[in-house]
Amino acid sequence: MNTTPTTAQQLQQIARLWPDLHDALGDRTQHAWPPPQLRDYLTGLDRLDTEEQEARRHQAAALRALERSPDQLGTRPVPISLRVHDTMRMVEAALLDTADRIARSVQRAPMQPPPPARAAVARTRADRVRWEDRARRVEQARQDAADPRRWHATGSGRTAIRAALWLSGRASGSSGPFRPLSAVEEQHLARVAAGALARVEAALDLADARRELTAEHPCQCGGTIEVYGGAGARPVARCKGCGAIWHEGGVVAA
Template sequence: MTTTTAQHLIRIAALWPHLDEALDQRGTNWLASRSDLFAVLDQVDREEAAALRALERDPQQIGETPAPVSLRILDTARLVETTLVHLADTLAPQITRPAISHAPEDWAARGWTPADRALRNACADDEQADPQRWRYVGLRTAEYAAGWLYARVTGEEGPFWTLTAAQHLLVEQVAAGCAARIEQALDLATRAVPAARPCPLCSGRIVVTTGAGRTPTARCEDCARGWTLPEPIAA
């Protein structure tokens, strides 16, 4: 079954707490310091970021080394949150119906009564304060943005116009990409990656399968020879 836009957004919201847990396991108070960490990383240029990654790697390892878990999780969370909030910022003014204005200054000359003026102002205040409207200040998190976007793609009632096909496609592409990045950071998705070296027996291509919490395995596509990592020996 094809994964829908709504399912991607649900997946993001469901997995987001696991990003918190993954970083907390590395001894960082993620919930308390996330905004501060984002601000610091935004000030670090690409060369400095690469240097930070290099410092956290094992100097004994040869070749490229994946970023440590904490930094990979942090980078993913920052990217996903920034992307979803930016999408909501961009989409909101296109689909949100304007709230009615307060009573005009010449309300008395128009024949309005004080009660008419009070009713108009009260209605305007209520529309402006509608919690369904996207806010550009305050709560601007990935979870909140995912929930707001979910309500828009599922047609939840509110002060909004229906998404166009192009707008829905944009949300679908962004949501799918964000969900995939979270799954990759948490190592939830199964991945099949060609090995750098050929099979020692037949020189065929070896494919390494990993992810989803499974022990990495390798298999030659030509001779079908397989390899697995040895089981850890208890101390």
């Protein structure tokens, strides 16, 4: 049975997880991957590798700039997780841009109301029919323009959750003032949804993760060490050469 989530399901999951990102925004703990404790055990080093050091320097500089920003409310800086903040900023920008692009392509323009007409007394039945028909068309145009299923390029509804749910509707072919997505549009939306969900899950430590340590930190046998875990599981390292396995507490098997 195929358990791979559809594009619509991935977008719905982003919307469900977005409040969790807001909650995690106040957590400044940086969850490096692989975990530094396991890396230190494996390598016997007191420092992180060059890549992680550089990332930490950038994060520290960005945090200092944020704390000095005059836009901050109050007299003290608001502590936030830059990792979560950057994820939210990038994912929201990607979803809004994708919604804008797809709406320009698939969303039908609102119905045009009839041209203005001078008020007049309906003297005959035919006059009454014409005025009633005109009033009906005016109301139809108003309701069509105000259809809540429409995506708007401006306004207060431009949020990550709203964009994710609107795009989910387009991916599932929900009814509304739209044409179906083309194959190219479906593929593009699928890539955006998968990438955005991966970033959200990584920020919340919900996804499985796997990474090889650099060549500077090989196993004693000379083999490459691979670290895997995530999604709440304790990280484990395994040598792809001799098969030795470690976790943060020590050697599991050799």
